[in-house]
Amino acid sequence: MALLVVGSIALDSVETPFDKIDEALGGSATYISLAASYFSSPVELVGVVGSDFPKNYIEMLEEHNVDLEGMQIIEGEKTFRWGGKYHYDLNVRDTLFTELNAFQNFNPVLPDRYKKARYVCLGNIDPILQMKVLDQVENPQLVVCDTMNLWINTMKQDLLKLLKSVNVFILNDSEARMLTEEPNLIKAAKLIRQMGPEILIIKKGEHGALLFTQDTIFSAPAYPMEIIFDPTGAGDSFAGGFIGYLHQTRELSPENIKRAVIYGSTMASFCVEKFSTKGLEDLSYLQIQDRFREFKKLSSFDETI
Amino acid sequence: MALLVVGSIALDSVETPFDKIDEALGGSATYISLAASYFSSPVELVGVVGSDFPKNYIEMLEEHNVDLEGMQIIEGEKTFRWGGKYHYDLNVRDTLFTELNAFQNFNPVLPDRYKKARYVCLGNIDPILQMKVLDQVENPQLVVCDTMNLWINTMKQDLLKLLKSVNVFILNDSEARMLTEEPNLIKAAKLIRQMGPEILIIKKGEHGALLFTQDTIFSAPAYPMEIIFDPTGAGDSFAGGFIGYLHQTRELSPENIKRAVIYGSTMASFCVEKFSTKGLEDLSYLQIQDRFREFKKLSSFDETI
Numbered sequence: 001m002a003l004l005v006v007g008s009i010a011l012d013s014v015e016t017p018f019d020k021i022d023e024a025l026g027g028s029a030t031y032i033s034l035a036a037s038y039f040s041s042p043v044e045l046v047g048v049v050g051s052d053f054p055k056n057y058i059e060m061l062e063e064h065n066v067d068l069e070g071m072q073i074i075e076g077e078k079t080f081r082w083g084g085k086y087h088y089d090l091n092v093r094d095t096l097f098t099e100l101n102a103f104q105n106f107n108p109v110l111p112d113r114y115k116k117a118r119y120v121c122l123g124n125i126d127p128i129l130q131m132k133v134l135d136q137v138e139n140p141q142l143v144v145c146d147t148m149n150l151w152i153n154t155m156k157q158d159l160l161k162l163l164k165s166v167n168v169f170i171l172n173d174s175e176a177r178m179l180t181e182e183p184n185l186i187k188a189a190k191l192i193r194q195m196g197p198e199i200l201i202i203k204k205g206e207h208g209a210l211l212f213t214q215d216t217i218f219s220a221p222a223y224p225m226e227i228i229f230d231p232t233g234a235g236d237s238f239a240g241g242f243i244g245y246l247h248q249t250r251e252l253s254p255e256n257i258k259r260a261v262i263y264g265s266t267m268a269s270f271c272v273e274k275f276s277t278k279g280l281e282d283l284s285y286l287q288i289q290d291r292f293r294e295f296k297k298l299s300s301f302d303e304t305i
Numbered sequence: 306m307a308l309l310v311v312g313s314i315a316l317d318s319v320e321t322p323f324d325k326i327d328e329a330l331g332g333s334a335t336y337i338s339l340a341a342s343y344f345s346s347p348v349e350l351v352g353v354v355g356s357d358f359p360k361n362y363i364e365m366l367e368e369h370n371v372d373l374e375g376m377q378i379i380e381g382e383k384t385f386r387w388g389g390k391y392h393y394d395l396n397v398r399d400t401l402f403t404e405l406n407a408f409q410n411f412n413p414v415l416p417d418r419y420k421k422a423r424y425v426c427l428g429n430i431d432p433i434l435q436m437k438v439l440d441q442v443e444n445p446q447l448v449v450c451d452t453m454n455l456w457i458n459t460m461k462q463d464l465l466k467l468l469k470s471v472n473v474f475i476l477n478d479s480e481a482r483m484l485t486e487e488p489n490l491i492k493a494a495k496l497i498r499q500m501g502p503e504i505l506i507i508k509k510g511e512h513g514a515l516l517f518t519q520d521t522i523f524s525a526p527a528y529p530m531e532i533i534f535d536p537t538g539a540g541d542s543f544a545g546g547f548i549g550y551l552h553q554t555r556e557l558s559p560e561n562i563k564r565a566v567i568y569g570s571t572m573a574s575f576c577v578e579k580f581s582t583k584g585l586e587d588l589s590y591l592q593i594q595d596r597f598r599e600f601k602k603l604s605s606f607d608e609t610i
Contacts, residue, residue: 089488183394185511186529206490207512208524219513219603221524224491249610258606292608298524299604301563303597305554 001141002067003247004114005032006046006133007123007236008103009053009071012276013083014232016090021230024276025057026082028123028146031233034280035240035267036121037064038288039248044114046070046133050077050102060281069111077102090228091205110136119247121239122166124148127158134165142252144168144243145197146235152179160195169197170239173204185210186217201242201261203235211261216254220261221299223269223291230275234268237280241267266291306446307372308552309419310337311351311438312428312541313408314358314376317581318388321395321535329581330362331387333428333451336538339585340545340572341426342369343593344553349419351375351438355382355407365586374416382407395533396510415441424552426544427471429453432463439470447557449473449548450502451540457484465500474502475544478509490515491522506547506566508540516566521559525566526604528574528596535580539573542585546572571596 007029013022029047036043044067051073061068080103083096108129118141122130127147134143145166151159152175159179163169169192173185180188185202189212192200200212204222211218242264249256266288273279312334318327334352341348349372356378366373385408388401413434423446427435432452439448450471456464457480464484468474474497478490485493490507494517498505505517509527516523547569554561571593578584 184531184533186531190531204512207509210529217529217603218606219526219529221526221604224515224522224524226489226491226495228489251610255607256610259608259610262606296606296608298522299526301523301567301601302560303564303601305556305561305564 001118001250002042002044002114002116003036003040003119003121003243004044004046004110004117004133004137005029005036005121005123005240006108006130007032007125008080009047009049010080010082012232013081013096014230014275015085016230017086017088018227018229019275021275023081025060026232026276027080028125028236030061030277031236031271031280032121032123032240032243033061033066034064034277035237035271036244036247037066038267038283038285039241039244039263041065042067043244044070044117046108046110046114048072048074048080048102048106048108050079051075053079064281070114072106072109074102084232086231090231093231108133108136118142119243120144121243122146122162123236123239127151127155127162131158131162131165134162142167142243142246144170144239146170146239147175149175149178163196166197168199168201168242170201170203170235170242172235173202176202199257203238209238209261209265211258213254213257218258218261220258220265221295223265223295224298225269225272228272231272233277234272237271238264238268241265262292262295263288265295306423306555307347307349307419307421308341308345308424308426308548309349309351309415309422309438309442310334310341310426310428310545311413311430311435312337313385313430314352314354315385315387317537318386318401319535319537319580320390322391322393323532323534324580326535326580328386330365331537331581332385333430333541335366335582336541336576336585337426337428337545337548338366338371339369339582340542340576341549341552342371343572343588343590344546344549344568346370347372348549349375349422351413351415351419353377353379353385353407353411353413355384356380358384369586375419377411379407389537391536395536398536413438413441423447424548425449426548427451427467428541428544432456432460432467436463436467436470439467447472447548447551449475449544451475451544452480454480454483468501471502473504473506473547475506475508475540475547477540478507481507504562508543510539514543514566514570516563518559518562523563523566525563525570526600528570528600529603530574530577533577536577538582539577542576543569543573546570567597567600568593570600
């Protein structure tokens with residue numbers, strides 16, 4: 001019962017008001033796998049890189065028990081590159097460049113043993129690729145899917161088709177509004193759940209996240225941070241912590257899904273404390289538990305004096 | 306140990322995507338007093354109206370045990386009027402007109418017995434008037450102050466002076482950013498607490514509210530609402546529920562202040578369900594308790610399976 005992750009693997013060049021980094025490790029599959037690796041092991045990764053992909057990144061992922069048999073290395077190609085710049089308020093980012101490179105003709109083929117995976121995380125890549133991967137999984141028990149505004153704008157029909165096979169859909173508030181053309185998030189959530197996913201998570205950045213199931217709405221707080229070094233990968237880390245915890249505990253009750261949302265938020269909060277994947281590379285069990293308990297403290301109150 | 310409330314009393318003409326209402330009861334002092342009246346009684350109101358102020362509004366306030374001795378009625382003057390229009394997403398509102406009328410030369414003079422009040426809520430009016438009221442209170446124990454972007458823009462120095470005498474300051478997220486010129490809310494909160502108020506509440510509308518005390522940050526969820534009929538008065542109702550509960554329980558521990566934030570959120574959620582003050586006019590104890598418990602359910606999770 002392995003956890004399978006598909007998504008992008010990238011070399012990111014990121015500029016924030018605090019610092020600048022060139023060709024650092026990035027990509028949705030990378031962040032998801034690292035975040036999930038603290039809960040479940042091994043994580044089976046499906047993705048593609050070029051022959052220029054640095055060896056030390058491969059070693060670091062392997063040290064986190066990420067299974068890279070499903071990572072294609074295309075000889076003579078370059079790895080997918082993304083460049084972005086965050087502004088002072090960090091909610092706005094400009095994409096400076098996108099070089100698809102090896103990603104352009106990516107045709108995900110799962111190693112045979114990956115096909116037995118029961119937990120599947122479809123990280124943010126185009127919905128046709130997400131579907132191609134899902135189609136190869138023989139008997140998935142829980143399918144988590146993340147996306148972004150780009151695919152809602154350019155591949156909405158493919159995304160809608162995919163959503164019929166998805167159990168948990170994760171997107172942010174502006175994407176939820178965009179997908180449904182409904183400004184009220186609670187109404188938008190209802191509409192999205194009617195598209196297929198029985199469980200919906202709307203991420204709201206500095207305002208936390210909302211979980212919608214059949215009978216429950218759960219509001220998760222955001223971790224209060226004075227400095228966010230690099231928001232890149234926060235959403236992916238959320239998805240990784242979320243599915244990693246569920247895969248570890250193998251319980252899909254509403255109560256456990258709430259905890260998974262908090263573990264997702266926990267991993268996202270570690271992610272943004274450092275540049276690139278650095279915030280996810282060297283965490284201890286105790287650090288994760290401590291932060292989880294801080295989330296508890298942050299949002300709990302007693303009913304009576 | 307009475308609860309004293311000062312603020313505006315208005316006739317509001319409001320247009321939303323759902324309906325339109327003309328010259329309905331409004332004003333910060335009105336909403337605060339009504340919301341607080343479910344917890345403490347009597348509420349001593351300080352404000353001003355013209356001789357055109359409808360009798361049935363006076364009767365309704367008196368039925369809620371709001372003490373109107375401090376409400377000046379200026380003969381021959383008209384009551385303060387405000388007109389606003391909300392757009393489809395309800396986060397944007399245009400002020401269509403503001404007629405100060407009786408409010409223009411308002412000189413708040415407290416009846417002698419009001420001066421003994423120990424809990425004071427300075428509703429949203431200009432900071433010089435707020436200070437004038439506070440100066441007349443002999444020995445205030447808890448001073449709660451609300452404000453708005455207008456006063457931050459036009460009377461910042463007066464507001465800063467007032468803040469030195471305030472225990473609890475309530476404002477919304479964009480106002481907090483405006484006041485401090487700091488985009489990060491956690492940093493902005495630190496800066497505002499250095500201006501005087503030991504307790505700070507940042508309201509975030511559909512994203513809930515944040516409470517900052519010396520050692521605690523508390524994140525209160527927003528009540529999930531599919532339809533918000535009229536957002537007018539939500540912030541005032543929050544302040545009224547907050548101080549009303551504290552005045553009722555007379556306990557200023559961090560744990561009780563958290564509960565007060567939830568009671569504030571509870572009253573705000575009732576407020577926006579109907580036009581004008583209608584949502585606050587006919588609530589039962591049970592309705593309030595039920596909604597409080599819904600807030601608890603919305604944000605609580607267990608630490609372990």
